[in-house]
Each structure stands twice: as structure tokens, then as C-alpha cells.
Amino acid sequence: MAWGVCQAWVACWAESMRCRIVQTLLECVEGDITAQEVDAIVNAANESLLGGGGVDGAIHRAAGPELLEETRRLGGCRTGDAKLTRGYRLPARYVIHAVGPVYRPDDPDVPRLLASAYRRCLEIAQQQAFASIAFPAISTGVYGYPQAEACEIALHTTLEFLDQSTSLRLIRFVLFGAPAYSVYVQTIQRMAQTDSRLHVLD
Ligand code: ADP
Numbered sequence: 001m002a003w004g005v006c007q008a009w010v011a012c013w014a015e016s017m018r019c020r021i022v023q024t025l026l027e028c029v030e031g032d033i034t035a036q037e038v039d040a041i042v043n044a045a046n047e048s049l050l051g052g053g054g055v056d057g058a059i060h061r062a063a064g065p066e067l068l069e070e071t072r073r074l075g076g077c078r079t080g081d082a083k084l085t086r087g088y089r090l091p092a093r094y095v096i097h098a099v100g101p102v103y104r105p106d107d108p109d110v111p112r113l114l115a116s117a118y119r120r121c122l123e124i125a126q127q128q129a130f131a132s133i134a135f136p137a138i139s140t141g142v143y144g145y146p147q148a149e150a151c152e153i154a155l156h157t158t159l160e161f162l163d164q165s166t167s168l169r170l171i172r173f174v175l176f177g178a179p180a181y182s183v184y185v186q187t188i189q190r191m192a193q194t195d196s197r198l199h200v201l202d
Helices: 003-013 054-063 065-072 109-127 147-161 178-194
Strands: 016-021 024-030 040-045 082-086 094-099 132-135 170-175 198-200
Touching (some): 016 178, 024 178, 040 109, 054 065, 065 082, 082 109, 094 109, 109 147, 147 178, 178 198
Parallel strands (some): 040 094, 040 132, 132 170
Antiparallel strands (some): 016 024, 082 094
């Protein structure tokens, strides 16, 4: 395939949207979290930290068996919290394993626990002085959280975190499939209308 044609094909296929908040670039991309070349990717893990399906399984397969050896030593993780490991064979140097809640529409604790999972990842990234982090849509697969509600929580928690100064220069949301990606794009566009700190770049 000629280079120009190849570039055009990549441009159509690779959906992405970028915004700036103070000194941090906030990106949404449609893609695979295991391919992200960032300081840390976030895993949507379960309390055992011993691997599972969905994004958890994909991360363990791509990182190799050393990741399970390390997570076995961590003694699990409570819902709403997160723990750090190395990234092993992943392009990302580290993995932050976050445990989001199982969705229960009548439980008022559920939104708080999802926000806490995102906040703990950002706090760990800050403690480690990371410059870049990539998140999947935590709890929106097997754990059943509706994509639009989870997206609001992910973005509000991130914006609240960015009220303080941070080492993070790139926060990327990696969405698996076009429907999840468009939920993020639409939510950001709506939030940018009322939040003057949020500048949509493209
Ligand atoms: P949870 O148990 O927290 O719901 P899942 O892994 O079942 O976690 O799903 C979380 C989200 O991650 C879902 O929206 C799913 O489509 C998405 N997902 C699955 N695999 C990947 C991947 N390789 N990269 C990015 N997102 C992924």
C-alpha cells in the first residue's frame, strides 16, 4: 500500500479527541489499552487481583506470567482502591490495578466507589511522578455500569483532580469500540460548554 493511502487509512480508523486542561492533555481514543505507550495503564481488576476476563485478562496475557507473580503478593485490593505493579512485557512501564464496583442501580455507594477507584489511580500516578496514564472504562464491562453514567464519573473525578498541580501531562481514556468512544466525545463536548478550563483542541 502506498504511504499516503496508508496514512489516510490510519487517520480514518484511529478515532481520537484531545482537550487541554491547564498543562495536562486529556485524550480519548478508540483502541486497546494493552498497546498504550505510557508510564502506567490502569487495569479494571477484581478484588483478588489474580486476573480475570475482559481488560484484566488482556493485560495479564500481554504482560506475561510475571505480572500474576507480582499481583499474588499484593493480598488483593478493596473496591474503590488501586495498587501498583510493574508492566513487564507491556509497552507501559507500570500497571495500576483499580477495583471498580459492580453496578447496582439502587446502591448510593456505587458512584462514590467508582469515583474513588479513578481518584486512587490518579493519586498513585502523582505519588510516582508519572507524566502519562491511560484508563479503560472501569466497571462498564462484566460489572455492568452504564457507559454514560460511568463516563460522567470518570471525567468529573479527573477534572476535580486537575484542580491541584500535577506531574501528569497526559491522561488518556482508551475506549473499546465506537459506541463507548462516542459517549466520551459527547460528554466532553457538553462539559466544555460550562467548564472554562476545558479547551477542546480537535
Ligand atoms: P469490569 O469488570 O470493570 O466491568 P471489563 O474488563 O469487563 O471490566 O470491562 C471494562 C471495559 O473495558 C469495558 O468497556 C470493555 O469493553 C473494555 N475493554 C475490554 N478489553 C479492553 C482492551 N483491551 N482495551 C480497552 N478496553 C477494553
